[in-house]
Amino acid sequence: MDLLLEKPIESLNKELTFTITGSKSESNRLLILQALYPELEIHNLSNSDDTVHMQEALMSQKNHVNIGHAGTAMRFLTAYYSSIEGIVTITGSQRMQQRPIAVLVEALKSIGAKIEYLNEEGYPPLQIEGGHINATIVKLNASISSQYITALMLIAPSLKNGLKIELAGKLTSRPYIEMTVGYLRSLGVTVNWSKQDTAIQKDKQILSEVIQIKPLDTIIHKSLTVESDWSSAGYWYSWVALQEIGYKLTLQYYFKESVQGDSKLQEYYEAFGVQTTFVNEQLVLTKISDKLAQRVVINLVNEPDQAQTIFATCLALGINAHLTGLHTLRIKETDRIAALKDVGSRFRESVIQTTQDTITLTCVPLAPHDKPVVIDTFDDHRMAMAFAPLACRTSLLIKDAGVVTKSYPQFWDDLKRVNVNITEI
Structure with missing residues (x-):
């Protein structure tokens, strides 16, 4: 048209x-949290395509998911499917299959996730065998995309021992990380975030940020508005x-x-x-x-x-x-x-x-x-x-x-x- x-x-x-x-950034974060904590009610959800694709994927009983152009959904769902039992293939539009996802995939694999590239290395589509995350510390570059970091943060409280996210480099799109932290804390998740003024050296890398997220069984707020x-x-x-x-x-x-x-x-x-x-x-x-x-x-x-x-x-x-x-x-x-x-x-x-x-x-x-x-x-x-x-x-x-x-x-x-x-x- x-x-x-x-x-x-x-x-x-x-x-x-x-x-x-409603904000699709907020909506998509809350939908992942709702999938992990079903008692959560969400009001004023976005009616955007990105959020609709996210909802459809989370409600689908199929093992093949196509999220179209929804980049946020691709990143968040890759982490989500890695954290739960089951085998899922996730793909998207032609453009989505040209958008890199290697930083997130390699971070997830480093903590036990089983993910395979089905076509070109470093790009969707992906086949994910979930339920194998066992490590408690993950490292990744903070300067590429805040969505990779948020994807890990969203699944962290549902993991048995939580997750420590060690970030190297200058953090990009900081307000989106702050948004994620805010929602996690509103549900009762303990999040400790040491920012740039406490940068430390570890394994020959300068860690500009460290985010420690504790596990949570039951949320304290059952209703949130976007x-x-x-x-x-x-x-x-x-x-x-x-x-x-x-x-x-x-x-x-x-x-x-x-x-x-x-x-x-x-x-x-x-x-x-x-x-x-x-x-x-x-x-x-x-x-x-x-x-x-x-x-x-x-x-x-x-x-x-x-x-x-x-x-x-x-x-x-x-x-x-x-x-x-x-x-x-x-x-x-x-x-x-x-x-x-x-x-x-x-x-x-x-x-x-x-x-x-x-x-x-x-x-x-x-x-x-x-x-x-x-x-x-x-x-x-x-x-x-x-x-x-x-x-x-x-x-x-x-x-x-x-x-x-x-x-x-x-x-x-x-x-x-x-x-x-x-x-x-």
Whole structure:
């Protein structure tokens, strides 16, 4: 499905309120914990494809599981299936079979897991014979993906003797680890986490972090509620940033004390004239200024999912940007750094330079194009939604627009509510 997005016919004077689905990051963690502790009840689960795939896999009685594009599900389920009795083959889409998983697999094998690569070494599909984890200490590189670490943390309390996770290198996406720690502790799990200021040398490696998780038989809280997804809120921060002073939008079910790292959006979008206020469990976004920075420099090592959204906002407003800490973007649904350079270069007056983990944008404010700008999505939901707010400045042709179901299924319906003219072609 391709969609033509055209500039709103008229601006909206009334205030709108949106309800965004629960965080898939929170939902997927809680689903693994629920599988290990069935008495747990979860409220406001995400309706994203990733979470649906996770639910279907956990409920399936089959020994062959296909999780599509759901990278989080691949990582978490690999650890989960390794921790329980049974033999399971887990695979995914063609892109998923190109996304590396060797760091996690080798870590699991080092503590007794039996896992085989069925095609290319280091990549899915995998055959897992579960129930053989017997060691209590595991080591892995902390700088590649926080999801590998979280996968181990989630199964740790269900293991007979718990697990000590020794991390080497600089930890990436720290807020996602903090999210996992928070949920484990809320269920009654004892988690001891020594951070970078206590780095020690062991076996000729510098251990920057050590996470010790004790076993737990019975959880203390039987019900938890998922906060709405801050990653998805980013698209509406971008939309509000592109509007006139006084424009206001409200998002439902957000907590001032959030466990989601992308809540950092509140701070980042101040540079784009957007004010954030909380009213009960509502997030109110208001455009309060058009005196914007000429250039922003942001390290997104802890919020990499916001790179595309912030890049697109800067492109539209003509704000030069230097975004760093993006090394994990190379192994996402697509190579997101390459995708941003490709698509961003289709807009007039933009110069884009990239390295392995940075992207630098030099541009002028976006003006209407003679023809719709083609936005290839590369099987990546965030490419579609990050660029969509630019429809208030110029027409866009979003290719394979259905990809948004991965994280925000009702996104196009919500965009229509702000008067974007959307036509399927």
